[in-house]
Amino acid sequence: DARVTQTPRHKVTEMxxxxxxxxxxxLGHNTVFWxxxxxxxxxxxxxxxxxxxxLDDSGMPxxxxxxxxxxxxxxxxxxxxxxxxxxxxxxxxxxxxxxxGSDTQYFGPGTRLTVL
Amino acid sequence: xxxxxxxxxxxxxVEKEDxxxxxxxxxxxxxxxxxxxxxxxxxxxxxxxxxxxxxxQNEISGRYSWNFQKSTSSFNFTIxxxxxxxxxxxxxxxxxxxxxxxxxxxxxxxxxxxxKA
Numbered sequence: 001d002a003r004v005t006q007t008p009r010h011k012v013t014e015m016x017x018x019x020x021x022x023x024x025x026x027l028g029h030n031t032v033f034w035x036x037x038x039x040x041x042x043x044x045x046x047x048x049x050x051x052x053x054x055l056d057d058s059g060m061p062x063x064x065x066x067x068x069x070x071x072x073x074x075x076x077x078x079x080x081x082x083x084x085x086x087x088x089x090x091x092x093x094x095x096x097x098x099x100x101g102s103d104t105q106y107f108g109p110g111t112r113l114t115v116l
Numbered sequence: 117x118x119x120x121x122x123x124x125x126x127x128x129x130v131e132k133e134d135x136x137x138x139x140x141x142x143x144x145x146x147x148x149x150x151x152x153x154x155x156x157x158x159x160x161x162x163x164x165x166x167x168x169x170x171x172x173q174n175e176i177s178g179r180y181s182w183n184f185q186k187s188t189s190s191f192n193f194t195i196x197x198x199x200x201x202x203x204x205x206x207x208x209x210x211x212x213x214x215x216x217x218x219x220x221x222x223x224x225x226x227x228x229x230x231x232k233a
Contacts (some may be wrong), residue, residue, distance in 0.1 A: 031218065043207065043223040055218045091161065097218055104151065105221065107161035 002026045004108035006092050012114045018080040021111045024073055025094030032075045033093040033105055034060075034067055042059070043091075047076065050097060082115045118143055120210050122224035129198050130232050137193045137227045139208030145169075149219070150191045155226070156204040164206075167191065173221065198231045205229070209211040 005024045013019055014030055025032050034046040047057035047067040057067060064083070069075045089112050093105040118126050119142040129135045141150065152164040165175060175182045179196045195202050205226040214220035 033221070042225050045221065048218065048220075050218045056214060056220065087158065093161075104162060104163050104166045107153075109160050112159075 003095050004092055004106055006108035006111050008111060009109060010112045010114075012116065013082055014116050015083055017053050017077065017115075018083040019082045019086075019113060019115075021077045021090055022115070023075040023077070023092030023094075023108055024090075025092070026077065026106060027073070029094035029096050029106075031095045031097050031103075031105075032069060033090040033095070034075070035093065036088045036110070037091060038088045038109070046090075047105075078115075082113075084115045087113055087115050118210050118212055118220070118222045120208055120222055120224035122206075122208055122227050124227045125225070126228045126230065128230040128232065131199060132197050134194060134196050135198050137195075137206050137208075137229070139191045139193065139224060141191065141208070141210045143189075143198075143210060143212050145212040146161050148210060151209040151211065151221075152176065152182065152191075152193050153207045153209065153223075155203045155207065161207070164193075195229075198229075200231050200233050203229055203231045 007022045017075055031050045033048040035043050036046055037043050046060040049069050052069040064079055066078045089110045091110045092108045095105040096103040121140045126212040148169045150167045154162045154164055165182055172184050181194045183192045205228045207226045209221050211219045211221040
């Protein structure tokens with residue numbers, strides 16, 4: 001049963017510290033998405049990649065957030081420096097974009113980030 | 117621009133009642149995809165269904181059914197004979213082609229469903 005995995009599941013850190021979240025997409029999927037979920041804003045798309053190339057990161061605060069895919073089995077989302085307003089659940093999702101269109105996104109369990 | 121509206125913030129029903137969750141969307145594209153996801157109290161997002169804009173057939177899966185109507189831009193979700201395990205937040209989502217390539221997905225605000233025993 002293929003699943004998206006995310007680490008860590010929970011992270012508590014202090015303001016100003018660097019945070020790195022990792023995601024392993026489902027093998028064979030060619031798109032990866034990062035979302036942030038908060039009570040106030042709901043689910044927001046931060047960035048997405050296709051075939052490891054970033055297609056859209058317009059939802060991401062560029063000054064402190066960065067997203068990369070060093071290889072097909074790993075996606076990272078980094079916050080440096082972190083701030084209390086970054087506290088949220090961060091979800092990674094992967095999917096398979098076919099020539100005929102979009103496929104379903106399958107979500108990981110999320111990383112619950114608390115910045116004190 | 118894309119938009120997904122789930123007007124019902126919270127719904128509370130008693131077990132075995134039927135319940136319908138509404139979803140209305142806006143898009144300028146003729147090709148797009150609609151999804152429903154379930155987020156139980158444990159927090160994960162579980163895929164329920166995907167429809168493309170050219171397939172207006174309604175779908176039934178067990179106690180779940182979906183009614184897609186392009187004329188009213190709606191993609192409603194009905195749970196028949198609800199159960200306590202159906203208690204969750206349900207998200208409707210719309211995916212359409214993005215300028216940057218690929219498809220961009222936006223989610224509605226979600227509807228929290230409480231099913232009481």
